[in-house]
Amino acid sequence: MQLLREMRSDIGSAPPATLARGRNKLMASIDASSRPEAAARTHELAKVSPFRVRRRILMVSAAAALLVGGIVAAEVVLPNQPGATAEAAEILNNAAAATIQTSDPIVGPGQYLKIETTAVYSSGSVAADGTQDAWLDKTGGQVYVPADRNGEWVWNREERVPLEPVSDAAKADAVQRQKKDQGRPAGQPSIVGIQRAPGGAFYGNKPTVIIGTPLTEAGSLPRDPRALLNLIQERTKGAGPSPEMEALITIADGLRTGVVPADLRAALYKAAALIPGVAVVDKQATLNGKTGVAIGIQSPDGGGRQEIIIDPATGLMIGERNVSLKATADFPAGTATSWTSVQTSVVNSAP
Template identity: 55%
Template sequence: MDDLQLLREMRSDVGTPAQATLARGRNKLLGRIGAGADSGTMPDGGPRRRRVVARRVVLAAAAAAVLLGTLVAVDVVAPGGKPGATAEAAEVLNNAAAAAIKTSDPVVKPGQYLKVDTKAVYASSMTRAQGTTVSWLETQDGQVYVPADWSGEWVWNREARVPTTFFGKESKAEAQRYVASMNSGAGPQLEGVIRGKGGAFYDSPQQILGLPLLEAIKTLPREPRKLLDLIYEKTEGKGQTPESEALVTIADSLRTGVIPADLRAAMYKAAALIPGVIVADRQATLDGRKGVALGILWAEGKARQDIIVDPETGMMIGERNVSLAALDGIPANTAFGWTAVKISVVDSAP
C-alpha cells in the first residue's frame, strides 16, 4: 500500500466542535483527500470538509509541526483474561478515572452557559491535477456555549480558518487557493456565530454512539467492559482497526466537554481495556497545560492517535494525531492535528 492510498483510508472528518460541541468524526485523517469541493454536513452538524484532521489539535502560536519523542513500551495487562492496554497506560487511565470521580463537574445555573473553548490545529491536503498531494496545517478555534437547559439554544462561535504551517512552496500556494475558495461564501457557513436549538447545529442533533446526547449520557453503561463492548458494536467496520476506532470514539465523546464525571471515568476505564494503548508521552503539553498522552498505533503503524489527560483532575486536556512516517509531505514524527479543550461557566453567549 502506497502512502497516498494510506492517507485516503485515514480518518478525516473535522475536529471543530463535535457531537455535543466539537465536530464529531474528528480525524478521518486525510481521508477523501483529493475529493471535490466540500459538501454537505457532518453527522454531528459540522460541515464536511476535505480536511485531514487531527482531532480530533491546538494553539495557533504552536501551530508549527511538533516533533515527538519515542514511545514507552511496558508489559501488557490482561483484565478479565483479555489483553488490554499496557500496564503503565492502564495505571494512568484508572488513576484518571478515580480523579474524575473526585472532581466536581461545573454547576451551570439558569441563565448561564457551559463554555467549551477549543484551540485546534488541523492538517489539510489537496491532490493536484498531476496526481501529487500536498499538505499543510491550519487553525480554526471555536467556542460552544451550552445553556443550563440543554433543550434551549446552543451557540457556536467558529473563528476564521488560518493556514499556519507549510511543507514547501507548493503546499503554501495550494493552501492559499483552498482557503480562498472555502471563504468565498459558497456552501455551509464555516465561520461566525451559528445557533442550534438543543445543539442541533446545521440541523443535525448532538449524538454519541448513534444515540441522542441526553439519552446517551443517561443510558450508556458505566461498567467498563460493557461500555467498551458497546463501542466495538457501534463502530464495527469503521476506522483502521476496532481498537484504534474505539479510542477515537472515546476521545470524540470526551472532547465535547459535557460528559459527566461518572461516564468520563467509565470511558477511561474502558480505554484501559483496549489492546495496544500505551503511554506515549508523560510530559505532553497542549495549550500551555501538561498531561499524560496515551496513544494507539493505526494506519499500519504509520500514525498514532493520542488522548492527553490531566492525571490530577481526570479531565481530558485534548488529543492529537502524530505521523510516524512521512505522509504526503508531512514529515515523520510530526503532530499534524491536535485539539485542546477548556470548559468554564459564563453568564452570557454571543
C-alpha cells in the same frame, strides 16, 4: 473467604462449620487432582491450550468460593483480560477516580458552559499538472451550552486558516474557502461565524456522546467499563484502521465534547484501559500550552498513532491528536497531523 466477606460489610460471615466443610471438600479436590491420572489429563489439556488449564483451575476456585461462602467474587477468580499496558491502565483508572472527585462545573440559571476548542487539521491540493501539496490548517470555536440543555446553544465557528509557513497553494485554498462561504445562498447556513440551535442540534444533528446515543440519553449508557467498551466496538464494527484504534477514537470523541457527565467520563477512561495496545507514549505531552500524559495506540501498519492527553490531577481531557510515525513526502515523522484541545468554563453570557 473471611477477608473477602469483610469487603462486604452488609453480608454476615459464614459459620465455622460451613467453612470447615468447604475447606475439606476443596482439599479433597486438590488431592484428587494430584493423582497420576489427573496429572496426565492436565498434561493433555496443556497440549491443546495453556489457557484452558488456567480457566479450569479458576472455575474450580469459583465453585469452592460459592460452596464455602455463598458468594461469587468474579473480579477475583476470572482470568485477566488483555488490555492496555499496566502503566496506561493505572493512569487511566487514576484519571477516572480523579474525575469522580472533581465535580462537574455548576451552571446556574442564565449562565452557560463554555467549551472552547482549538484544532489543527491537514489539508492538501492537486494542481492541474498533477503536483500535490499538503499543509496544516488551524481553526477553533466556542460552544455555549445553556443551563437548560434543551434551550438555545450558541456556536461561534472560526475560520480555517493555514499555519505558517504556508505555500502558495495553501493560501489559494484558504481564499477559495472564504469566497465559497461568503457566497452561500440566503438561508443556507454558513460554516463560520455564529450558529444557533435549540438543544445543540446544529445543522439538524443532535449532539452525541458516542455513535448512536445522543447527549439527552447519556444516562442509558452502561457505566460498567467492559459493557461500555463492548457497546462501542459493536457500534463501530468495520470502521477505522482497527477495532482497537477506532474504540479509542470514539472514546476521545465523547470526551472531547466537554458535556459528558463525570460518572460517564470515568467509565470511558476505564473502558480505554481495557483496549489492547493502548500504552503511555508521552508523560510530558504539551498541547496548546497545557501539559499532561498522552495515552495512545498505533495503527496496524505502524504509520500513525491516536492519542488522548489527560490532566492526571483532575481527570479532565486536555485534548487528542493523531501523530504520523513515518515520514512522508509532506510531513516528517513525529508530526501531529491533527489535534484538538478542549477547555471548559462557566460564563454569564453568550454571543
